[in-house]
Amino acid sequence: MISIAIDGPSGAGKSTLARRLAAELGYVYVDTGAMYRAIGLYALRQGADPADPDAVAALLPAIRLQLRCQAGAQRLSLNGEDVTEAVRAEQVGMAASAVSAHPAVRAFLLETQRGMARSQDVLMDGRDIGTVVLPNATLKVFLTAAPEARAARRLAELRAKGEPADPDTVLADILRRDEQDTHRAVAPLRQAPDAVLLDTTALDFEQSFAALKTLVQRAAAGQ
DSSP: OOEEEEEOOTTSSHHHHHHHHHHHHTOEEEEHHHHHHHHHHHHHHTTOOTTOHHHHHHHGGGOOEEEEEETTEEEEEETTEEOTTGGGSHHHHHHHHHHTTOHHHHHHHHHHHHHHHHHSOEEEEESSIIIIIOTTOSEEEEEEOOHHHHHHHHHHHHHHTTOOOOHHHHHHHHHHHHHHHHHOSSSOOOOOTTOEEEEOTTOOHHHHHHHHHHHHHHHHTTO
């Protein structure tokens, strides 16, 4: 099986690029970030503090997650409810960053993620895929961009959806997520020693996609 691990900070474009590339190459796309977002969403709905490890751990037995492919796109269900769009809210993103720091949450999802890679060719993105989830991946890519570039992309995305967005607030959220993700005690965001760095600050989407596709095709060919 071929496994591609893509890590990087919030707003780097991991999910958008990975989803399109997986569809083009015939790989199964696994959005691990969406799984953490679903747990964060559930915690918020239950009135639990996402930063409280005991409170979140107590919720896990009641959580059922399912990933499925529908019309070529990944859909995520939480206890039977499709939450693919709901988990993308800004508040849920912050909650996801908080719950992902808890060992119980990571253990809850780890074997599910590894099992997917054992049975099929996968392209998996997240924060610790190359360092923890798939340490023996065929290819590891650390996809990043300057905070200002990531904030500008996120701002454009929000405005395209018709959602109100303030540039300073979006940038502050990006920086806060970076701080949380890189300084958490469990599986912090970092580049694996054997990962290829792909900085897309000066690249548009198509250029970023072409660069990533080239890396994956070379790895799959054993180059």
